[in-house]
Amino acid sequence: DQQVKQNSPSLSVQEGRISILNCDYTNSMFDYFLWYKKYPAEGPTFLISISSIKDKNEDGRFTVFLNKSAKHLSLHIVPSQPGDSAVYFCAASVNGGSQGNLIFGKGTKLSVKP
Amino acid sequence: KAGVTQTPRYLIKTRGQQVTLSCSPISGHRSVSWYQQTPGQGLQFLFEYFSETQRNKGNFPGRFSGRQFSNSRSEMNVSTLELGDSALYLCASSPRGGSNQPQHFGDGTRLSIL
Numbered sequence: 001d002q003q004v005k006q007n008s009p010s011l012s013v014q015e016g017r018i019s020i021l022n023c024d025y026t027n028s029m030f031d032y033f034l035w036y037k038k039y040p041a042e043g044p045t046f047l048i049s050i051s052s053i054k055d056k057n058e059d060g061r062f063t064v065f066l067n068k069s070a071k072h073l074s075l076h077i078v079p080s081q082p083g084d085s086a087v088y089f090c091a092a093s094v095n096g097g098s099q100g101n102l103i104f105g106k107g108t109k110l111s112v113k114p
Numbered sequence: 115k116a117g118v119t120q121t122p123r124y125l126i127k128t129r130g131q132q133v134t135l136s137c138s139p140i141s142g143h144r145s146v147s148w149y150q151q152t153p154g155q156g157l158q159f160l161f162e163y164f165s166e167t168q169r170n171k172g173n174f175p176g177r178f179s180g181r182q183f184s185n186s187r188s189e190m191n192v193s194t195l196e197l198g199d200s201a202l203y204l205c206a207s208s209p210r211g212g213s214n215q216p217q218h219f220g221d222g223t224r225l226s227i228l
Contacts, residue, residue: 032214043118043204043219044157051214089157096213099170100147100162102206107156 003027004092006105015114019077023090023105026071030092034102035064035075037086044089048075051096080112116141118220120205126226132193135223139186139207146188147217148180151202160203163188192225200227 005024013019021035031052036044050057050064050073057064063076077084087109091102119138127133139146148160159172163182180190186207192199202224206217 034216036219041221043120043206043221046216046218049214049216091157097208097215097217098213100145100164100208100217101159101170101172102147102149102157102217103159104149104157 001026002106003030004090004103004105006088006090006108008108009106010109010111012111012113013080015082015112016079019075019080019084019110019112021075021077021088021090021108021110023073023075024071025073025092027092027094027103028071029094030103032093032096033064033066033073034091034093034097035062036089036091037084038089038107039086047088077110080110082112082114085110085112118205118207118218120203120220120223122223123221124224124226126228127195128228129195129197131195132191133195133225134189134191135203135205135225137188137190137205137207137220139188139205140218143207143209143218144186145208145210145215145217146182146186147206147208148188148190149204149206150174151204151222152200157204160190195227197227199225201225 034049035047087107090105147162162170182188208215
């Protein structure tokens with residue numbers, strides 16, 4: 001049973017436009033959510049996180065939105081750049097991640113076209 | 115600041131052998147988590163260590179084990195290797211393993227079983 005789902009395996013966006021990556025979860029005990037970016041042959045790179053006490057967190061071009069009632073979060077990248085092309089993973093945890101256990105989605109491959 | 119370092123980057127073994135993978139966390143980080151990434155299952159949590167103690171364990175057989183040393187470096191061991199153990203093994207560290215602290219990943223060890 002997949003607790004974290006990224007239903008779009010791929011997404012293609014034009015350079016300069018907004019990229020919106022989506023993630024749904026089923027476990028209502030999740031209280032800490034993260035987004036990672038992964039290039040081939042490299043490990044995941046942490047992008048941005050959000051605690052369940054918030055509904056929005058921004059860091060530069062990246063904004064994460066959390067809708068607890070819908071058990072849904074999204075990552076917005078504005079403006080999108082060709083260097084953003086990578087696989088994006090959504091992850092969630094209970095107890096703020098203090099147990100060291102992140103539950104990952106299967107990822108969404110983002111392609112940003114020049 | 116140096117990131118998480120995993121050695122070796124690539125490893126080829128045969129069925130029935132055992133293997134040890136190494137992870138050096140970011141300096142000052144005391145929590146180390148291990149994950150297995152496969153095309154079918156995605157990223158799955160193996161275990162987490164903090165102050166030389168295993169605090170949490172995922173749903174993997176006992177052939178998978180680990181340890182952490184006093185300098186926070188960690189090793190994981192897989193005994194009696196099976197073909198299905200072929201995967202990318204990722205290590206991640208966080209400062210205190212407390213709440214709302216993102217994990218930072220190394221580039222992984224690619225293990226191939228022949």
